[in-house]
Every structure is written in C-alpha cells, then in structure tokens.
Amino acid sequence: MNQRAHATTVLARRRIFETLISPGYYVAQTIGLVLAYFLVAGFVRSIDSSGFDYQLYPAYELIGRSLVGAFGATFVDKLFSEGPFLFTLYVAFLPVLLYLAVSSVFRFGLEKKVGALELLTYGPADGTSYFLSGLIKDILATAIYLVVLLVFLLVAGVLNNLVLGPSFYYSLIILFFLSITIYAYGIFASCLTDNSASAIAVFLGLILFFIIILMGSFTIVSGYVRNLASVFAWIIKWISPLFYWDFALGFVEVGNWGMFFVGIVLLLVLSAVVLFISHLTIKARGVRS
C-alpha cells in the first residue's frame, strides 16, 4: 500500500510537471478566459435603463433565445439574476475540463496500447497507481484553473462594477467536485477499453448520456418525451455525477447548506466507487491491451 502511494506520488509529480511544460493546458485556459471576457463584456453591453436585456447585444441574443427555447424563461431569469458570472463560469470551465479529461483518457489508452504502462508495472508502480497519479494531476490542474478563473472574474467584476453572487461561489465549489467524478469516469472508460479512440468514445458517450438524461428532464418538452426522460433519469441518476450536482445546487436555492455538503460527499463517494471499479477492472484485464 505504501509502495503504491509512493509510486502514485512520484508519477503524479512527473505528470504535473509535464502538464505545466506543455502548451495544451495554457491554450485551454486562454480559450476559457477569452470566452469569459466576451461573455462579461457582452453582458455589460446588454444593460439599459431597465436592467439586463439579452436582446440588446447580438451574441447574447443568440445565447438568450437558445436558452429560453430549450429551458424556458425562468431558467434564463435565474441564470442571469445575479449577473453574468454563473453562466460565464460554466462556459469558461468547459474547455479546461474537456482538455484535462480527454487528454488523460487519450494518454492512458495510448500508453496502454504501446506498452509503456506495462513497462511501468515492472517497477514499483501498478495500474492503479498510474491512474491515480493522472487523477491527482487533473485535480490539481482543475484547482489551479478554478483559482485563475475566480481571480479573473473578480477583476472583471471590479472593473465593470459587477458582483459575484452566492450561486456563483456554490457552483464554483461543486464544479471542482463534479470534475473529480468526471475524471474518475474517464479512468473507468480507459480501464474498460483497449485503445485511446475507444476510451475517448466510451468516455464522451457516457458523459453525453448523463447530459442528455439530465437535460431531458430539465428541458421544456412535451409530456411523452419528458416522461420517458424522467423514467430514464430515475434509473440512471444514481450513477450520474450531474444528478448530484443538480441535487446539491437545488438545496442551495432553499438555503439548506447541509444538503449541499451531502451532495459534495455523494459526488466523492461516487468517484470512489467508480475508481474502485476501475481498480478491479485493470486488475482483471491487466495493463497491456
């Protein structure tokens, strides 16, 4: 156990270093921050004497109309009631989340395929310590980016006389834990498959499936489709990280902070379960595809 922990630490340190010296992470961060800049700037341009009106700025009009069409006016009202930052947070976080998750899945699959992982296991490392090191790297990179994003949005807020509301901070916290579960599913997809392409396909398929199920019950569609989505959602929700994200934020709305933290704990439990299944899978299947 100590050997595995040591191997994990050494590998994690190495992978963090690799991430910090490669351009991908910085490019993903820049994409996220530039998107955030445009969303905040667009919000400021969409303000008149009666408040925020997304129809005043073309880019926001497109976003606003699409969101109203899919989720309803109440959703959009709530999304922008504290300002632009809640929406901006999710949009700006997505590039880095995708980059970290997909690159880890790709690398896992590739190193398994070419035998690099097998080579590692001749030493003190095993498959579990390998994927745990990747997870630590992703968690740390996510935490760094969330801090960068928070600082950036705070500065943007001060410069434009905007404030970051309570929903923003709660979403920021829950996004961190949500991303851990998503990375865990990435590891699970990699353990389950033989190469990078299929690992990415399984991972994206899983995430897309969770999104569709959540959106299906969320979206304003007619009775039959929504009922079907609700039934599916009820079955699938227990393994979906998005369910616990929605669960936690739902309690924030009514001021029940205790249940918000329960949501976080449940996300961590789900991550642990997925990682444990991954551990069993890689143990059974081996590290060479």
Place this chain on the structure above:
Amino acid sequence: MKLLRIAIPLILLLCAGLLFGDVPVREEQFIYSILAFNGKDYAGTFARKDADTIYLVADVDNFITVRNVFVYFWPITQEWKTDTSALNIPFQGTMELYGKQDQPESIGMTPYTYYNIRGEYELNWKVAKEQEAEAAWQDYQGLMDAYWQSVSKYYEQRAAYEAMLNQLTVTITKMRDEGKDVTALIDGLKELKAPPEPQYPTKYIVPPVPVQKAFILNLPVGEYRIRFLTEEGKIMEGSERRIVVFKKRRAEAIGLEVIPGDKWTRPVESKTPASVLYIDGSTDLYVRPFYQQEYNDLFYEKMRKNDAKGNPTLMKWVRIQQVPKARVEISRPSAETQMVMEEPFYVEQVKGAALGYQIVPFDPEGKHKDREPSLLAFHVPISNDERVVRLRSQDKDGEYLPSSERQIRIITPTRLGLISLILAILPLVVMIIVMARRSRRYTS
C-alpha cells in the same frame, strides 16, 4: 398572348391566396373548461382532447365544467383556442374523482359565483356556493339596481335643476329688460345647487359573476384521476384526465418591481435578495415591493394555461400582491440612509415627435386635476456618479421585511474592461515564457 394566358391564372391564384388566407382547422372536441385560482386571481383555461393532465393549486376552490366546443390551433401565438361562438354545448352530469381511496368520489355540479371585495389588500377573493351564491348575486344585483335607480333619479333631478336654471335665467333677463329689481332672483340662482352625481358602487373590485354550475375541486396536494359521467350514468368517452394538485414551496420572500423612469411599460422584477439589478443609470427608478410565492414552473404555467410550456425542475417566484403601506430604505455608500414613502406619480408622454414616457409627481391640484395617478411607487433617484444603491423594505409597522434587500449597480461604459482581455491571454504569455526557458535550457 400565350404569356397573358399563363399570367392571368397565376395572378388569380395569387389573389386567391390573399383573399382566402389560412383558416385554422377547427375540430369538435370534448374539453374540460377550468377556472383555476393561481394564488392571486382566477384565470380560465381548458384541457383539450390531447391534454392528459389538469394542474390545480391545493386547498382552494377551482371550478371545472365540461363541454363540446370547436378547438383550433392558432399558429401566430402558438396557442390552442376554442371557438365557442359556433359550438358550445355544456354537459350536465357527475364527475368521478379517483384519489388514494379504492372507491371513487362522486362529485355533483354546484351553483357558484366568485368575486373580489375591495379592501386594503388586493386578495379578497370570495367564493359563494349554493344559496350563498344566489344571495351574493342578489346582493350585487340589488346594489346595481340601487345605483341605476339613483342614476335615474339623478337625471330627473338634473333635468329639473337645469329647467329651473333655465327658467330663472329667462325670468331674470326679462325682468332686467323691464328694469325691475332682480336681486332676490339672483340670490335664488346662486343658492341653486346641482344634484350630486351618484357614485358607482366600489364594494367590488371584481363583481360576482352570474350564478352558474360547475364541479368544484378543492383538493389537498396529490395526484388524482377524474372522468365524467353523463346524466344517464354513462362514462363520457375521452373524459379521463389526471389531476396534479400542487402547492407553493415558499412564501416568505419579498419581490421588487422596478419601473425605469423612461420605460414605464417595461418593468422588471427582482425576485431574490441575491439578484442584482444592473442598470445604465440614465433614469430614476420607481420601485414597488410585493409579496410573492414560489411554485413549480411547469405546474404553475400549465395551471394558468394548459398548453403552456414550463420547466419541471425549476421553481419560480410569482407576484401575489403589493405590500401595503410599505417603506423603502435607500442606502448609498456616500450618503446617509434615506427612507422613502409611497407617492403617487403620473405618466406623461414625452413632448415632441419622439416616442416615450416620463414619470412625474402627481399634481392633483394643478395639471393632473380630475385625473387618477398612474402609479403608486417609491422613487429611487439614480445618478451616473454612483456605483451601487442598496434597498431594503419595511412593512407598515417599520419592521424589515424578510428577503427584501436588493442592490442596484450602475454600469457605465468604461475602457477598463480591456484590462480583463489582457488578463485573459496571460496563460498564453506564461506558456511562451515556460517554453522559451525550456528551449534555451536544452539548446545551451
């Protein structure tokens, strides 16, 4: 000639298109006509053939009738509508209500009326059933009869007054021409008073509707099923529906209606203390605190309009009524806290060719004499020099109302925003520095 032969039918076809535009297809359908209480008001909707669920608020009286009407889809507003002018056949019978019990509850049609009595609060809805309904209707009729009698009497008195006035004027003129003393007659003329105009009864905001029969559903929260049985006891085909009865989740919060001085037709609502009102500071604001209740978005929308869309996973705040005799506390970072009271205002059209309105203080003695104020609100002066204005509402006893804190932020155009663009590309700069250092390290 050949061209003409083609062109004429084409033109005729085009004209036909203009003359006989799309007429929506009307279909005879069995519908449930619903008069549901939405927390502040009674509003009508209907459940057509394909609408499998009816949504109602719990523990209030809701009125349901069944009828055959023409139903059509109106594409312009994307709504289903009924055409009751051509077909409107109400059915008499009983309704079977299936709840948690094994046996259905049989509900008969009950005579009812509903009305809203004027009071300090806007919510004074009353429902009268059976004999009470008849009594309420008779009371209203009596009130109106008395009013019309007094109007009739007024016109008689007015005619007599005018005749008297006319006669006196003629007599005075004649006597003056004859050089006689008219002082007594002029005194009589001065003492002559016009009869007072009778006042329209103000007892009701919404008067009772004529007594009619409906199935009255006042149910606790839950899911039910209903079906309609004709007077012969036969089940009406296609009459089965699900009923979802829901209640408010919360009601303790205060909302704020915000009316900008230059766009009084476009008020915005601030529903939670966390919500921030961002404005450009070009005009003053007029605010009105209101009580609100929180409902499921889908349920509430469907209750108001059965074919409406809504989001089942979201809750929405619904404005119920204005807080009576409230006070609003205004705090500014650079000034002392100020308490403002509700004041009457009048909306005037902007002078000149430009469209627009402006809100001015109501002047009952001056230029707004004999007019009613357009709105009662709290005036919040706004200046471009300020960055934030905080509001908090109090009730009539001076107690702070829960969740009534709001902040208004004034956004003025600034070039400082560009600094954030520079910050946004900082990671790229870091990347270039890291890569350059590594490159130098390995090349040296």
